[in-house]
Amino acid sequence: MAGRRCARTPALPLPMPERRLRPPAPLPASSEPATGRRRFLVLHGPGIGEMAAWALRFSPLVGRLGPDALLIETTGLPEAEPALLARVLAAFERAGLPATGLLGAAPAALGALLRAGHPSAVLTPAEEAAALPHLPVTALALPPETILALHRLGLRDLAALEAQPRAPLARRFGGVLMTELAALRGAVAPYTPIRTPPRHVAARDFLEPLLTAPALAHALHRLVVELCEGLNAEGQGARVLRLTAFRGDGSWQELGQGLGQASRDPGHVERLLARRIEELRPEFGFERMMLAAPVTEWLDAQQAALAPEAGPEEALPQLLDRLGQRLEVWRLIPHASHWPERAQRRASPFAPAAPFTPAPRPLRLLRRPLPLEAVALLPDAPPSLLRHGGRAERVVSAEGPERLTPEWWQPGRQAPPRDYYRVQLASGARWWVCRRGEPGTPDARWFLHGYLC
Amino acid sequence: MSAPLTLPPNRSAALARLRDRLARLDRTAQDRATLPLAPEINQHLPWGGLPLAGLHELLSDAPGHATAFAALLLARAQARLTRRAALWIAAEPDAYMPGLAGLGLDATRLFLLRAPRQRDALWAAEEALRSPATAAVLLLGARTLDMTAARRLQLAAETGGGIALLLREEASTPGPTTALTRWRITPRALSATPHHLGPPAWEVTLLRARGGQPGTWLLEWDQATGQLATPAAAPAAERRRA
Numbered sequence: 001m002a003g004r005r006c007a008r009t010p011a012l013p014l015p016m017p018e019r020r021l022r023p024p025a026p027l028p029a030s031s032e033p034a035t036g037r038r039r040f041l042v043l044h045g046p047g048i049g050e051m052a053a054w055a056l057r058f059s060p061l062v063g064r065l066g067p068d069a070l071l072i073e074t075t076g077l078p079e080a081e082p083a084l085l086a087r088v089l090a091a092f093e094r095a096g097l098p099a100t101g102l103l104g105a106a107p108a109a110l111g112a113l114l115r116a117g118h119p120s121a122v123l124t125p126a127e128e129a130a131a132l133p134h135l136p137v138t139a140l141a142l143p144p145e146t147i148l149a150l151h152r153l154g155l156r157d158l159a160a161l162e163a164q165p166r167a168p169l170a171r172r173f174g175g176v177l178m179t180e181l182a183a184l185r186g187a188v189a190p191y192t193p194i195r196t197p198p199r200h201v202a203a204r205d206f207l208e209p210l211l212t213a214p215a216l217a218h219a220l221h222r223l224v225v226e227l228c229e230g231l232n233a234e235g236q237g238a239r240v241l242r243l244t245a246f247r248g249d250g251s252w253q254e255l256g257q258g259l260g261q262a263s264r265d266p267g268h269v270e271r272l273l274a275r276r277i278e279e280l281r282p283e284f285g286f287e288r289m290m291l292a293a294p295v296t297e298w299l300d301a302q303q304a305a306l307a308p309e310a311g312p313e314e315a316l317p318q319l320l321d322r323l324g325q326r327l328e329v330w331r332l333i334p335h336a337s338h339w340p341e342r343a344q345r346r347a348s349p350f351a352p353a354a355p356f357t358p359a360p361r362p363l364r365l366l367r368r369p370l371p372l373e374a375v376a377l378l379p380d381a382p383p384s385l386l387r388h389g390g391r392a393e394r395v396v397s398a399e400g401p402e403r404l405t406p407e408w409w410q411p412g413r414q415a416p417p418r419d420y421y422r423v424q425l426a427s428g429a430r431w432w433v434c435r436r437g438e439p440g441t442p443d444a445r446w447f448l449h450g451y452l453c
Numbered sequence: 454m455s456a457p458l459t460l461p462p463n464r465s466a467a468l469a470r471l472r473d474r475l476a477r478l479d480r481t482a483q484d485r486a487t488l489p490l491a492p493e494i495n496q497h498l499p500w501g502g503l504p505l506a507g508l509h510e511l512l513s514d515a516p517g518h519a520t521a522f523a524a525l526l527l528a529r530a531q532a533r534l535t536r537r538a539a540l541w542i543a544a545e546p547d548a549y550m551p552g553l554a555g556l557g558l559d560a561t562r563l564f565l566l567r568a569p570r571q572r573d574a575l576w577a578a579e580e581a582l583r584s585p586a587t588a589a590v591l592l593l594g595a596r597t598l599d600m601t602a603a604r605r606l607q608l609a610a611e612t613g614g615g616i617a618l619l620l621r622e623e624a625s626t627p628g629p630t631t632a633l634t635r636w637r638i639t640p641r642a643l644s645a646t647p648h649h650l651g652p653p654a655w656e657v658t659l660l661r662a663r664g665g666q667p668g669t670w671l672l673e674w675d676q677a678t679g680q681l682a683t684p685a686a687a688p689a690a691e692r693r694r695a
Binding site: 313315318319322323326328329330332333340356362364366396397398422424427431450452453 | 515516517518520521524536537538545547548549550551552553554555556559560561562563564565566567568573576577580581584585586587639640641642645646647648649650651653655656674
């Protein structure tokens with residue numbers, strides 16, 4: 001009985017002939033043509049190409065079309081297109097760079113129309129197609145000699161050009177003209193955004209420009225919370241943060257902040273950024289702030305709330321991040337060299353660590369060895385008296401010498417050999433002293449190179 | 454605390470009550486984790502060892518003298534608080550790991566900080582001590598440290614649970630301190646023969662301990678066992694009260 005019950009698959013709906021599933025009703029066809037899906041705003045004005053980074057405040061995808069034109073991709077922006085165009089133009093006007101702008105589907109066509117003197121407008125694909133035939137050839141993005149040759153042939157505008165058979169045109173003028181003609185008719189020419197758009201951005205506009213540190217801190221707090229929520233939803237942690245603050249007069253300021261370990265902890269991120277607030281210079285106030293995480297990493301979800309304090313595993317990278325903001329922090333890693341000052345190297349605190357092999361070496365190695373005067377019974381005997389800075393130190397016992405010769409396989413290292421002694425002074429201190437040069441020669445000199453234990 | 458205290462006629466009872474209250478306020482009097490030193494010193498100290506979560510001052514009269522002792526304490530703190538890191542803060546950190554590894558210091562859990570200004574060094578030490586990721590902070594070359602700064606370090610160490618070591622190169626004993634203990638470390642050549650240095654040895658003087666008595670010991674470090682011990686050969690006359 002039990003076997004039969006297991007064998008029967010429970011609760012599967014049997015297809016009934018009269019209740020056959022119907023195929024879903026077809027979706028209503030999209031009213032706009034395929035080329036109309038992506039929308040671009042092309043701006044034209046003298047010197048406007050320099051403002052590409054500033055224009056990132058309107059859309060994350062901005063490209064440069066030469067020194068006098070900008071391309072802003074507006075696909076998917078929530079604002080209504082006429083309002084967006086008016087806002088962008090007003091912002092450029094205030095920034096002291098008056099520009100004309102066209103919002104449409106084919107960037108090449110929009111750029112050409114603007115060069116031909118078209119006033120600012122939002123164009124539907126139909127209007128765009130209607131405006132194109134009257135476009136003079138001089139407005140096209142073509143080399144000057146091609147334009148001259150087209151004029152000689154009597155082809156003055158686009159309608160005349162498009163009426164010609166394509167093959168002779170291509171043979172005569174090459175691929176440049178064909179590409180331009182295709183781009184004008186909506187085959188979108190690829191463009192390179194000035195920055196790859198970050199996946200995680202939080203941005204905020206302010207009615208009143210922000211001037212004071214508390215206001216900035218508050219704005220930062222809300223941006224951080226928003227960004228960290230986005231990161232949390234996707235299971236990511238930020239490795240690099242970029243805070244961009246736009247001033248009212250068209251200038252902007254950017255702060256970059258790296259994190260030693262991927263994090264989406266709002267408290268940590270906010271503490272790191274809050275210390276950078278003093279670097280922000282809101283001359284006439286910031287009217288928009290944008291916090292982006294251009295570099296992110298996968299970060300597994302961790303249980304919070306049971307232990308309010310972060311454990312040592314998370315607290316250490318956070319501490320090193322904070323310390324590294326103000327001071328130089330490093331860790332030491334071994335390096336394969338018997339030359340004392342090269343036997344260890346500085347590494348980033350987040351670099352992989354490696355243990356050292358204990359050696360009879362000093363605990364502190366002086367970066368600049370102190371010159372000593374030594375008295376020895378014989379030229380190659382250990383020192384019996386060391387003088388430094390007017391003080392004489394009697395040597396009670398000495399171990400050595402340990403001769404270190406320079407590494408001949410290292411080019412450009414022609415240092416004389418060194419004889420190291422571990423000496424115990426009568427005062428109790430233990431020094432690591434060395435004689436540089438051959439013993440008995442006049443250029444043999446003594447140095448204190450480190451303190452032993 | 455703003456209301457004036459009126460002492461009842463029974464003064465000794467009132468004093469005992471006040472002492473009890475102070476002891477409860479002072480978190481250092483509670484049972485806490487300690488670092489072991491030599492057995493004699495452990496017995497002498499009121500905490501049964503050098504307490505973690507506190508500030509300790511090490512004085513020495515020349516550069517390099519007390520580094521070995523401080524590094525030994527760092528290594529013991531690293532061993533006591535596993536999974537925590539040690540920090541070495543100095544104007545020019547010149548720690549040399551091939552030598553320090555011999556004292557048992559773990560290079561994978563040691564970070565060096567360059568802080569040319571004392572303000573930054575104190576800030577970094579405090580920030581690190583507050584964190585639960587720090588086992589020990591060694592601060593070298595702090596000069597003219599005022600009571601406020603020392604108190605801040607002490608409070609930070611109590612928060613994070615690590616040990617704060619302040620290595621000061623001063624020949625004379627500076628003024629009062631808020632540190633739990635203050636030591637003077639003088640290296641001694643105890644068992645040195647002309648061609649053999651022998652194990653490192655120090656004369657360790659406890660100048661001040663909160664709730665404890667001063668004292669002086671001769672200590673020798675045995676590299677083979679990693680233990681600090683008072684050498685058997687040391688004459689009893691050396692053990693005197695400071």
